[in-house]
Every structure is written in C-alpha cells, then in structure tokens.
Amino acid sequence: MIARLVTGIATSPWMRAALRYGAIALAVLLFLFSLRRSGERAGRLVERLETMEKMHDAQRRMLEAAAHRPRSRDDLAEWLHDGQF
Numbered sequence: 001m002i003a004r005l006v007t008g009i010a011t012s013p014w015m016r017a018a019l020r021y022g023a024i025a026l027a028v029l030l031f032l033f034s035l036r037r038s039g040e041r042a043g044r045l046v047e048r049l050e051t052m053e054k055m056h057d058a059q060r061r062m063l064e065a066a067a068h069r070p071r072s073r074d075d076l077a078e079w080l081h082d083g084q085f
Contacts, residue, residue: 009015070076
C-alpha cells in the first residue's frame with residue numbers, strides 16, 4: 001500500500017516538481033536559520049569582548065594609579081606637605 005503510494009508520487013511530474021521545490025525551500029529555510037544562529041553567536045562574542053575591554057581598562061587604570069602612589073609613609077607625608085594630592 002505504502003509502496004504503491006510512493007510509486008504514484010514518484011511517477012507524477014507535478015508531484016516531482018512539488019517535491020523538488022519543497023526540498024529547495026527547506027534547504028533555504030535551514031540556511032537562514034543557521035545564518036541567524038551565527039549572527040546571534042557573533043553578537044554574544046562582541047558583547048563579551050566589550051566587557052573584557054572595559055575590565056582591562058579598569059585594571060590598567062588601577063595599575064597606573066598604584067605605580068604613582070607614595071612608596072612609604074615619609075613619601076606620603078612629603079606629598080601631603082607639598083600639596084601634590
């Protein structure tokens with residue numbers, strides 16, 4: 001019964017054309033879904049990169065501030081006395 005139905009579908013030129021166009025439409029649809037997924041993944045990577053850049057900028061500023069701090073209490077006292085703060 002099923003074999004006869006499949007054979008009938010395969011022999012009809014209209015059904016073969018419909019199956020061909022259906023397969024093409026399915027392939028295009030799957031391609032568009034994969035393209036959308038790739039775009040979402042790229043968006044997440046851009047967001048992660050921006051977050052990392054902000055974090056590295058904050059770390060760099062903290063290291064620069066630590067590099068210019070007074071080394072001892074005497075240096076701090078001199079800075080306060082000279083008004084460098």
